[in-house]
Amino acid sequence: MELDKTDRKLLRLIQSDASTSVADLAEQCALSKSACWRRIQKLEAEGVIRQRVTLLDPAKLNLGLTVWISIRTNQHNADWAKKFNQVVQNVPGVLEVYRLGGQIDYLMKAVVADMHDYDSLYQQLIAADLFDVTASFVMEEIKFTSALPV
Amino acid sequence: MELDKTDRKLLRLIQSDASTSVADLAEQCALSKSACWRRIQKLEAEGVIRQRVTLLDPAKLNLGLTVWISIRTNQHNADWAKKFNQVVQNVPGVLEVYRLGGQIDYLMKAVVADMHDYDSLYQQLIAADLFDVTASFVMEEIKFTSALPV
DNA sequence: CTATATAAAAGAATAATATTCCACTTATTG
DNA sequence: CAATAAGTGGAATATTATTCTTTTATATAG
Structure with missing residues (x-):
């Protein structure tokens, strides 16, 4: 290989x-x-090639606001993790979720139409019992590629 | 439309x-x-459909470490922004860069082989004169999709 | 070095798929 | 209602993917 x-x-x-x-x-x-x-x-x-996907323009689909959400939790147990997983898998608009090492426990990318739409997403998330949530809205996409350096 | x-x-x-x-x-x-x-x-x-891309497995390409880099700067001028842009566009391994509103000025995703590789990327970045850089390494990818909710 | 085995390559043949074309249907407008 | 525009399905054609066969290269034992 x-x-x-x-x-x-x-x-x-x-x-x-x-x-x-x-x-x-x-x-x-x-x-x-x-x-x-x-x-x-x-x-x-x-398995080097995983998938062929079509990328759409979020703005054209009324998803013009991208938000990065930093999450800290005080629940470090399997049950909580499972529930959190369930929630994020099922909320449309949540595109990516990472568990990180360091200060922040989780980082999450979501796309929404506007602030009001973000608020409803936020409400869905805190159902998963989060300790600290910080949202940062994307002002400008400076670089965005799925192409890995090979 | x-x-x-x-x-x-x-x-x-x-x-x-x-x-x-x-x-x-x-x-x-x-x-x-x-x-x-x-x-x-x-x-x-x-323009609803933007692009068809092939997604590869980073691990199979010896890019097993994903890192999210938060950046703050004290240089809020066009020259600096231009230089920063130049640097990130040209460093392979840097896949995504966002300018954010809020505490953090920029958020950047990069893939590297290991810590040593990350250090060399870090060295390339600070050439762009950054104020504060915080790296968070990905422990687990909980959700990852390019599919927007339509 | 040659003979032989093995693997990989090119190119032709075939199958699958995309794209165009055209006759026809359905909506829209005055 | 007639006239026109826009859209549709299905056949015809063109392009592309996939398989198959023959050839070429590569390695290895004698």
Whole structure:
């Protein structure tokens, strides 16, 4: 499962555009169509390639406000964690949740239409019994990519 | 540019799998192939659909450590902002950067192999003259989706 | 060094899918 | 109601993915 230079090039290309044809990829990677195709299959089978997704414009869907929510809790037990998990998985608008090391216990990304919409999301969250919640609203998206450096 | 129920269903489907065939999508949305295809084209033209990307597994690419970096600055001027922008755009491993309202000025997501790798990223960043930098390492990814609620 | 085995490659053949085209239906407007 | 526009489904065509076969390269034993 070692990735050579060609695998990496292939990954770089498909990361930024999942709809490029195998023929195009093959040409750019100096491979035949079939060799290129086999490499892609292999990368999928190995799990290097996880998923092909379509990215939408949040603003066009009336989700113009992105908010980062820092959470601290005083409930460090399995039951609470389970409940918290349940809540965040089921609240639409919550896109990402991370458990962190350090001061902040959890970091969460959510998209909402406006402040009023945020408030209703906030109300849903505190049902999970949080200790300290701090919201920071996104003023500007300076960089946003899903492309890992390969 | 109003989205009806069928558009929304279509968007939900392609958000989680960009490789579904038009025929499959058409069936699931109770449309003919050509009607379905035309809707997709329209959504692309309108900019609702932004991009189709391939998501890779960071761990398989030796990028097993995700870090969230909070930044405060005392340089609130255009020159500094421009320089900061330049730096973050060009450092690979930095995937996302947001300018926030509130205590924290900027929030940044980066992927690295390990602590040593993080240190070298940190060194590159402070070249941009930052006031206060706090790193929080991701212990667990509890939720991670690019699918907006439509 | 050659013979042979193994793996990988290219290119042709086929299957699947996307895209276009056209005849027809359904809504809209004066 | 007629006229027009907009949209639809299904067949025709073009493009692309996938499989298959033949060839080429690579490694290894003798």
